[in-house]
Amino acid sequence: MSAEQKHWLVRPENIRLLWRIFIAILALTVLAEIPLHGHTYFGVDGWFSFHAVYGFATCVGMIVLAKLLGVFLKRRDTYYDD
């Protein structure tokens, strides 16, 4: 199947474009915090771009943790059938 026939969403040049848009939106959400001062409770939650860093870091952490647990807990999906 040639690139022309593929759905526009799966063509490589469009995927690159989507990535650029996504990164621009990420930057915008961080910049939008500059004028804002919400009520914060624990100190760190008031740090600039705390939620962005925390969201990214905890998600990487969860993926790594899941991967590690998977080493011990994953079995082929016919495990209980045998």
Added chain:
Amino acid sequence: MIESFPPGLVLIAGAALLPFTRGRAREGLVIALPVLTLSLVWAIPDGTPLHLQFLGWELSPVRADALSRLFGTVFSLMAFAGGLFALRTANTLELTAALAYAGSAIGAVFAGDLITLFVFWELMAVGSALVIWSAGTEAAYAAGMRYLCIHLLGGVVLMIGVIAYMQAVGDATFDELTHDGIGRWLILAGFLVNAGAPPLSAWLPDAYPEASPSGTVFLSAFTTKTAVFVLLRGFPGEEVLIFFGLYMACYGIIYALLENDMRRILSYSIINQVGFMVTGIGIGTPLALNGAAAHAFAHIIYKALLLMSAGSVFYQTGKRKCTDLGGLFQSMPITTICGTIGALAISAFPLTSGFVTKTMINSAAAEEHLAITWFILVAATAGVFLHAGIKFPWFVFFQKDSGLRPPDPPRNMRYAMYLFSFLCIAIGLYPAPLYAILPFPVDFHSYTAFHVVTELQLLLFAGLAFFLMLPWMQRTLTITLDFDWFYRYLGPRLARAGTSAWDGVAGAVSGATRAAGTGALSWIERHHGVYGVLARSWPTGSMVLWVGVLLAAYLVFYYL
């Protein structure tokens, strides 16, 4: 009269009629019964209009207040949309069981006493097991049997608790359970089994994905959310619930990340979401309790929507595994859009229902200065986007092209998805009507600029983590071991090993017994047998001789 009629009985009685109808009449019944129930839910004024006597206990099978009405409303909505989704594809057993199951759940949330609650609780277990079995596969039969075992066990624990509690306080009223004692803790344990709390949580992802496409939609709504309701009613502010809730929120994410079956991903995510609610109940402030109740309301709708989209994919392709799916957005645009709306709502994206409800729980944790709780809840909020918000739609509708080109599902299924997509967005845009029916007055504004911006940061950077680590997320043909390993793997093997060990012991014992018995028998035979010394027939001559000897001996003694 109408005010004192238990609203759950409408669906249960209607379900009993269902097998005797067909075609238009049945469709009309499935659509009309939930509407009738909903109107009844709102016709009952606050209070307990009906009183019955049972074994010397006073029962109040109908107790209406804001909390029961809130759950009654969303359960009726769910029965309506679920019925609409199931209308053309579900078999008679499934539709009947599903309506009776929904009716029992509504009966449970209107129960004013522990005995009524217990009766509806057990009816729910039976109804839901029948929904699972109605899929008709061998896997569904086995999973349904395991499901029923766990729930009957939970039911027994609950019953013992109820009896102990009623004996201790001398009253069957179901309200906040404040009397400390064994009864209270057993009731809590029974409730937590249905909430999907550890350690028995594996029943949920084990059983729900084995039901039919529409069966899983029904199952996702009632059992766990009735458990949330009874915890809200009976244990508000019970601190131990915070630990259970946080564990569930994290457990759901980790297991969903490892999972390959799309409907099992969503099942793990039910536990994750119920974890948020249970944590809110544990925090126990009016804001937290409102948050838990509102989140249950929103969750039922978006989770059903997610499972409707997954059910549509399963119905149209016959495939459930992420490794077999992908690229479906090209031929199932409606399902993709509706599934994505559900995914955004569960992720608490601004402008969706999840945002206006979940932020209440998170804010309650912050306001109480529960630092660890708040940090875990926020991390779990990001994690929801990871495992349900992106992972589910990405692997099912996008990612690699599986080459499958199924069309969107039949009309009735699409209408059910439209309805719930609409509600997900409507509640997100205009939460006031939902806030108005919560148990406590609401003074909460989710749409502050700071809330919205920080939530977007949290979620979008979680999305960044997902796409950057995509190679780590690739699905494999695997399952993940859980607590059910003990009763699905270890238990049967121990039983088998025990049986064979017993066979060995029993063989040895029976061999030894047989040898001893044979020995004893042959000894007896030697002495008493046909030719044995003691059983031999003696010749008359020797008789006469011995008589002679005896007489002679007698004579001798006589003369002595």
